[in-house]
Amino acid sequence: MLSPENNARLTKVSQGTPMGMLMRRYWTPVTFSSEVTVRDGPPIRVRLFGEDLVLFRDTSGSLGLIADQCPHCLASMFFGRNEDNGLRCVYHGLKFDVTGACTDLPCVPPVAP
Ligand code: FES
Numbered sequence: 805m806l807s808p809e810n811n812a813r814l815t816k817v818s819q820g821t822p823m824g825m826l827m828r829r830y831w832t833p834v835t836f837s838s839e840v841t842v843r844d845g846p847p848i849r850v851r852l853f854g855e856d857l858v859l860f861r862d863t864s865g866s867l868g869l870i871a872d873q874c875p876h877c878l879a880s881m882f883f884g885r886n887e888d889n890g891l892r893c894v895y896h897g898l899k900f901d902v903t904g905a906c907t908d909l910p911c912v913p914p915v916a917p
Pocket residue numbers: 874875876877878879893894895896897898
């Protein structure tokens with residue numbers, strides 16, 4: 805019989821846990837591709853390994869899986885606008901591509917050279 809500590813080690817998969825780090829090394833199916841067929845269509849919610857994520861298909865047809873919480877002020881990216889190769893947060897307008905990289909910062913004034 806497993807001790808409570810070993811049971812927790814084998815069953816907890818959130819970020820930073822031993823099993824969570826192991827599971828994140830492997831491909832994991834999250835949904836059917838038929839759930840996100842429309843380019844620039846609405847994102848869907850995915851919960852994987854204790855993380856809330858959103859899945860979307862961008863303008864070029866690539867799939868993106870990013871955190872549901874916007875890194876700026878934690879607004880839900882599920883309500884984001886999927887447009888022009890990225891998912892734009894509806895709160896302040898930061899835009900993220902399918903890799904999770906921020907590609908537009910409309911709320912930040914340009915820096916003078
Ligand atoms: S909360 Fe998303 S851009 Fe500010």
